[in-house]
Amino acid sequence: MWRYLSTIAVVLGLGVILFPQQPVHRTKPGPEVYSAKYETTSKLALLEQDVKLTDELCRSQCAIDFTTMLGQIEGGEPVTNVLKNMRNHHEKMDVLVWSKRGQTWEQGIKSGELPPSYKEQAATYLKEAKTTVDGGKIYQSPKFGAGHHVYFVQGTPSTHGQDSLIGVIHQDVLAQVTDHQMKNLRLEPYPNENRWKVKAVETNTLNEKIVDHPEDNQGTSHYQQNEVVVRFKMDPTEAQLSQIKKEIHATSAQKLGYTYVFRTSDRDAKSLIAYFAKWNVVYVEPHFLYMTNDYYDDQERTDSNSSNTNSDSNQTPVSSNFMPNDNLYQRYQWNLPLIETLQGWQLNRGANNVIVAVVDTGVDMAHPDLQGQLLPGYNVISGNDNPQDDVGHGTHVTGVISALVNNQLGVAGMTWFNKVLPVKVLDQTGAGSTYSVAQGIIWATDHGAKVMNLSLGNYADSGFLHDAIQYAYDKDVALIAASGNDNTEQPGYPAAYPEVFAVAAIDSQNEKAPFSNYGDYIDVTAPGVTIASTYPNNQYAALSGTSMASPHVTALAALIRSANPNLKNTDVYEIMRKSAQDLGDKGHDKYFGYGVIDVVKALEMAKQDTAPLSYWPQDLARQLHLVPKKYAGSLGLEK
Template sequence: MWRYLSSISLVLGLGIVLFPHHSNNENTPGPEIYSAKYETDQKLSLLQQDVKLTDDLCRSQCSIDYTKMISQIESGESAAQVLGDMKTQHEKMDILIWSKNKQTLDQGIKVGEIPSSYKEQASTYLAEAKAATESGKHYQSPKFGAAQQVFFVQGTPSTDGNSSLIGVIHQDILHQVTDHQMKNLRLEPYPNENRWKVESVDTDTLKDKVVDHPEDNQGTSHYHQNEVVVKFKKDPTDAQLSQIKSEIKANSMQKLGYTYVFRTEGMEAKALMAYFKKWDVAYVEPHFLYLTNDYYDDQEEADNKDSSDYTDSTDTTSPDETTSIAPNFKPNDNLYSRYQWNLPLIETEQGWQVNRGTKDVIVAVVDTGVDLQHPDLKDKLLPGYNVISGDDKPQDDVGHGTHVTGVIAALVNNNLGVAGISWYNKVLPVKVLDQTGAGSTYSVAQGIIWAADHGAKVMNLSLGNYADSGFLHDAIKYAYDKDVALIAASGNDNTERPGYPAAYPEVFAVAASDSENNKAPFSNYGDYIDVTAPGVSIASTYPNNQYAALSGTSMASPHVTALAALIRSTNPNLKNTEVYQIMRDTAQDIGTKGHDKYFGYGLIDVVKAVQKAEEQPSIGFDWPSHWFRQMNLVSKKYAGVVMQTAK
């Protein structure tokens, strides 16, 4: 029973990096990669680079937005209306001023304001921007301000040279990305947000543990202080349930299938687990805590619809599913060529020549929800589910799920932002973590089951923990038995401890690599790893119509999820096990020859995978490989070798 205390903190696996420099081109990680100092130094360096790249993404997108506004105004639209619409759609545009040459900024058409404490600095840069644009030059100031109040000034001259658009842009996204990555890369201690009553134990000794320093998180489990999860061998009667609730003084009980979550203020988890020994249970375990830590204000949500009422909306800017594209095709998404190194690396463009997806193969993203109004995503989203609040839409109030979804399904060739890997597969967003980034095993399991019951054929799980939870595994097996291809991030602790759900035999586990096909310094590893995908400084969608660069196995996993969707779109008759085997068989071997614990079978190859799916409609399941993987995991588990998972 106590094996379930082995470890958790199911944390969304984000990480960080830009384009790291390496002393050599060796793909096999050296011993220094696994030292604590090396890992921490690399993470800090990568954090700084990701923030810098996010700043660059923000500035590039703002320049594009300014050009669009100028075009609208010069075509005869009301300047006040154009500026007002942009500010409504992009809250980061604090001030926008349309000004004629020789006219002061105060005389121009203006919308918005900034905090008074930064007006003096802003005024200096606004004056510089005015002078630059009147001489026909584009202008961007350095950053100014601090923490969440960081800004820059931008100026763009009109095409006729008689006017200019000048404004102040709020870059609170830089603080958000920094905060997000500090926590998810375990660069600061486990954050008890005063939202949950949480206990922590050491994985190996099972003793209570206080987490005061970043290194304390590795090998630590976090669970609800006064809750347990119980699966009975036989469903208890109403009388038995009443007896149980009375004896433990339960103040709540939730049920999912044959599994119950009991909560009481009078007993702690260990005492509750001891109590249930007298009942005929299949297992009793702590109620583990799953979390990510990032904060955003809610955005306006999309119109609510039932799945049965969903009507597909065709992307009018892209070729349809049957239209061919040129052999040398490059998408026109305006951030693609400069920032999306990851898609060409895995042969995505060549893969698009074979198949670009289909709306009939639905991809579930079980995460923090999705920004339902993001212009690069909203036409690809199905009505999903919010497990946290039940009836509310799965609006992302954290940011993680929006970023993951963009990797999979950002609209392609729409002259906007980034390109996803799939052009046509629809995304089913399932919100299982709340606005603090925290959620329970119950929520995650419920989200997995709901998605499997509502048409998902591929599922992304960019989350994980170090506890072998029977409750979570039951949900995974339920979806797997319904032929869902389950893809999960391995984690960001640079550890060999197996994490779950990635290490379950039913799940396809993903490690992260960088732009030079080296192991990402944060990426977990082990014999359970199936493949590797890019996970370093991945540009993708972010809440409030923004774009950000994040790194981690959470970013690697959706690359593989999108590939699984393309494979199933190419050949809908393939079973989940066959999809897994195609991705293993076609991966580029980038580490030690054959399967290895750092890269699995290698880096995914989109074109080879979809070609194999097209050429071999039914390859059959490789039972020897599957059997070996399962037996290897079992032998390690019961030989007392405790490994780890995705954070």
Template sequence: MWRFLSTLAVALGLGIFLFPHHTSHRTKPGPEVYSAKYETTSKLALLEQDVKLTDELCRSQCSIDYTRMLHDIESGAPVTNVLKNMREHHEKMDVLIWSKRSQPWEQGIKSGDVPAANKDQAMAYLKEAKAAVDAGKSYQSPKFGAGKQVYFVQGTPSTKDDSSLIGVIHQDVLASVTDHQMKNLRLEPYPSEHRWKVESVDTNTLKDKVVDHPEDNQGTSHYHQNEVVVRFKTDPTEAQLQQIKSEIKAISSQKLGYTYVFRTEGMDAKALMSYFNKWNVAYVEPHFLYMTNDVDPALDTTVTDSSSTPISTNFIPNDNLFQRYQWNLPLIETTQGWQLSRGANDVIVAVVDTGVDLQHPDLQGQLLPGYNVISANSSPQDDVGHGTHVTGVIAALVNNELGVAGMTWYNKVLPVKVLDQTGAGSTYSVAQGIIWATDHGAKVMNLSLGNYADSGFLHDAIQYAFDKDVALIAASGNDNTEQPGYPAAYPEVFAVAASDSKNEKAPFSNYGDYIDVTAPGVSIASTYPNNQYAALSGTSMASPHVTALAALIRSANPNLKNTEVYEIMRKSAQDLGDVGHDKYFGYGLIDVVKAIQMAKQTTPPFSY
């Protein structure tokens, strides 16, 4: 870990460019383009860019928040109420100070306290900020502090009187994004935490694979050390089940559908698999681990689509981070696609992930009551950030003068938390989440998670959802490997690779014949917990673009089956790379306009 942090520090210090010159993907990229060295260097550069862009997103949104506070004060709202309300809804604003030009900042109206960490630097920058705003200039200091204790000072003068706002803003989001992306981009081995064991994908031998370098993550899987998943050809009787529990000294057993999960203290997975060979089993496998590849509103049953409230042909949303940071939506013709479909409330999108920030202001009214598989008595509140980011790509409120715009306006998101606070979840939790979402109305499902182990248990859950006509969209993975990852590589699932703003293959993106399409996945700006916004990279970020498109298609034509939705997205994609389908881009980059047009023009019997 320290070795890679040192490498990261060097990369940040040298200012590595995001996309060094390399062969165009109009010619087939060779192994030398995506070597392990190139992959690692590119991922570190992407991490640097994501952190830098997250810093910009934070500063941009905070500048807007300051301007709005001054407007409220100028309109007659009590200063103390305005400052207190902002700090309650934006906990990262450690201190806010309103003062008049002739007044020392220490004598202004203050809410919160200057952070004890790095107090001297904070005080010095507050002094600079006060001098700047008194001169009628806006001010932002450099970052200061380290780790989770990183801050900057901001100052904004009033445009109508001689007052101003200055304050200290806590930027622990930068450390969160760094930690998140080190795992999401597989720049560090997944920590065992005494629960998981890093293994090769060979589920028969379970041969150990030691992961010392980020590129060694290719083809590795993780599983519970003392658990197995078993599906019997014929369910055991109660007496047989008790015999099994006694012989393996089981401390717990769970059943989901027809599949059992047994846990013991005295036997490891290899021994347990050997034991169950004497029983009449359809399969026995390790209990694999799946990782990120990043007040509940009542259901509104009114179906609304783009035809009810037309928008202009040159419409640009007023979300304040859209034009500067959301390169990804115009690239795939999203704004033009809104002329044809902006979604429908009854086409529900499940996000099976780390949960969602249920209080995020840019997601209000977009979320349905979901489910927490990890803790059944808790809400699906996101404690990682990955699921909130994915959800924002799909359904962040559009044209609300706040933050980012999602791809759909009206499709509701059903948050299902299957990954814990480390960003990992077992086969059982993922399978349970898939089945629960299917049984609770999901028409489209995003799975920005994966593992290289082909689990019969997970495949059963995927098959269940597919048979119920759910469109299943999954991220291919972030190891730049051709080895199939699951669930993306299952035939029932629509697999997504990632590309950048130049329509080049993202250097981390997995590839293979199973890839269906490509979507933007590099430095994607979206919602993040605690009223924040962040930029993340990964196929996890590409997948929700396709999920949102599937929701728009099903909203435009509710009669389409999941397989027909898949075919429309393939047929309408903009070809990249080699002509036709190829293993790096699939059928190409998704095209929102063409896909929705095709959906609207398709009538039974369906043929392509």
């Protein structure tokens, strides 16, 4: 039983990898190649690369926005209205100034105020910008400021050269990405942040562990000190429940399905587990911690399956030489061509009755590149219908799956028509309890999800979480999960559950990411390094990790089910395994699984008239492989 006292930090599956200037060809990437020092150095380099590319994404999008505003002004719209509307929809634009050629910038029409702490620097760059644009050239200043108060100045001349637009852009997104990736790439110790009263232990030995260095995160789990999760063989009566609460001094008792979460004021998890041994339970375990609205009711699901359903069958096919006009695609989205996404769109682009759940930190419901792609979701943390993202992780994951394609804006997602059901289970720190994750999985299953992305995880095998996974799996949901970012062979959950399809990460050279977890449970690999996607507040960011690899596979699963709705979740798994392009050692290996996903080959297999047989040999092999690891601690087996 004490094998469960390995604390679990459920971390968002973000990872890091370095683009080598000269590709190094490795036949067996792993810990023997990626030492702890190399792994940390690579992560730091990738963090710097992600921030640099996010800066480029911000500057590129701002340049496009400036051109759009000038076009609106040239078309006759009032200058004041154009500037005001842009600032209302883009909070990062602190100051916008339109002026005629020959005027100083102070003489122009201004919207917004200069940042007080950096007014002098901003004014200097605005003066430079005005001189440059009056000469008919585009201007961008270096960054200035510090921390969350970093800015740059953009200047764009009109097409006829008689007027121009300059402005001060607030780049707090750079600090957000830095903070985000420091946690999710495990470049800092587990962040307690006083939000959770948790305890850290080694997952295998159950010894208490002090985490004061990033490398200490490997194999470490976290749990709530004064809580346990209990599943009874038979539900207690009201009298028995009252007795339990009284004896353990319970301050709360929540129930989800057949499982209870008890919280006490003065007893620790070890004491509580010992107490519940007398109650004839299926399991009792610590309450593990996972890191990183209108309800969608039955009538709405019926409508989405009606004859008006938007699907590939009633859309104009794309040509063989089709190239998305999304303005960040060609320069930044190396990931989609690598897995032959564009060629795959000639076979299928999705169907909006195949719903994809993103169980994560929520989604920016107002992001312009996600409009029309999101269904009403749920916030498990707050218990309401507003799954607004306050971290950025879930918005980024969602963009990889379903950002609008060919809309002359931002990035392109992998699916055109599949709708995303956002479910917020992780709070503003990027962490969430087993209860919230399990509840989110069950809610998404009950509200129509056919594919589910789980870019989160930890190293503790929780019976509570597994029950929720089994529930979704039995309801024919295809479950896709990130393997984790510690470059360890220790199985992470939920990815290592046999009902879940586990995803590792590669870079643009088809090399294993140094951070990517590995093991015999890995099914496939997908792009996970410096992935450009949507980010809250109308922004775009580049992030790295197995969290970014997983939604590529989730999107492919959605396309497969759109192409052939008769396929079961096990059939979808088989198609993705069989169609993958082999990497590393021939056949299945622990670093790449069956290889990198191939959209074209997978959709060709999906369109076959006869559904393939279940891939039971591989599923069985995974389960048998995990048995000794799961029970090694309690049986004294050698690990």
